[in-house]
Amino acid sequence: MGVFAKIFLTMWLIGGTAGSIYLLAKRFVELAMRVVSLHNETCLEDPVLWPTWLMTLILVSCVLGLMGIVCKIKFFQWLFSFLINIGVIYIIGIMVWRLLVFGWIKKPTSMSFDEVYKNNSPLDDEYKPMLIEEMAADYVWEEVNECLQEIKFCEEDKGEDKFFAKDDWKIESFYEYYWDGCCKPPPRCADKMISLKGISDKDDCLRWANATQSKPKHVKCYNCNSCKAARLATYQTEQDKVRVYSLIAVVFLFVANLFVSMGGFE
Numbered sequence: 001m002g003v004f005a006k007i008f009l010t011m012w013l014i015g016g017t018a019g020s021i022y023l024l025a026k027r028f029v030e031l032a033m034r035v036v037s038l039h040n041e042t043c044l045e046d047p048v049l050w051p052t053w054l055m056t057l058i059l060v061s062c063v064l065g066l067m068g069i070v071c072k073i074k075f076f077q078w079l080f081s082f083l084i085n086i087g088v089i090y091i092i093g094i095m096v097w098r099l100l101v102f103g104w105i106k107k108p109t110s111m112s113f114d115e116v117y118k119n120n121s122p123l124d125d126e127y128k129p130m131l132i133e134e135m136a137a138d139y140v141w142e143e144v145n146e147c148l149q150e151i152k153f154c155e156e157d158k159g160e161d162k163f164f165a166k167d168d169w170k171i172e173s174f175y176e177y178y179w180d181g182c183c184k185p186p187p188r189c190a191d192k193m194i195s196l197k198g199i200s201d202k203d204d205c206l207r208w209a210n211a212t213q214s215k216p217k218h219v220k221c222y223n224c225n226s227c228k229a230a231r232l233a234t235y236q237t238e239q240d241k242v243r244v245y246s247l248i249a250v251v252f253l254f255v256a257n258l259f260v261s262m263g264g265f266e
Contacts, residue, residue: 006069016058020062024056028052043143044178048235048242051242058087069264069265101130117181117226122225131236178231181224182230186204204225
């Protein structure tokens, strides 16, 4: 059983090395595209870094495991087993954290965003309090608001001051919620822009009216709930997209640990 486990553990680690290199390269290309083509600002940074760290941990553990098998160095074998256990703990921590931040949310991300944007639903009715505190709390939003203003996110400037070209939206869908929530008034506000009497101070239509009075040409409202919902929806969408990384890591760690327990280093 030891020889069988050793052969399959070696093959598994080679595959894990190649796979983690591929996923890391893909991740770095995505980040590089965002930095070079779409700017990397405080308000638009990549908020989901845990897959990068997870794949890096797996790559390092694969290399150490292969060296432990080929060179028969006990220290590398022990370090490989240690990193495998760290990876398992890391994934469990991610799962618990995701449950706290996203758990028991019945609506899809797009529906939650639409409820805030189109129907003026309060943020805390659509998103978990922990997520709001992390991404859209008042002390956080001051920095985000300042960033969006500095980069003139919604404005149609030309030349060097132009933030987005039309093709950018085809390349990267990362900002689609931002574009709707921060740059376009909700459809329901069209009839209210003429008369704002009787509208609650917390209604986004009033915020949009106040934000666009001085510059009607550049329609934007960075302090609207719809803009905050855009950041929350973007973050949640990115988290959903990278769940595949955790699934890949769980399978890899489980099988690698199984082969080690079967005598893969003997």
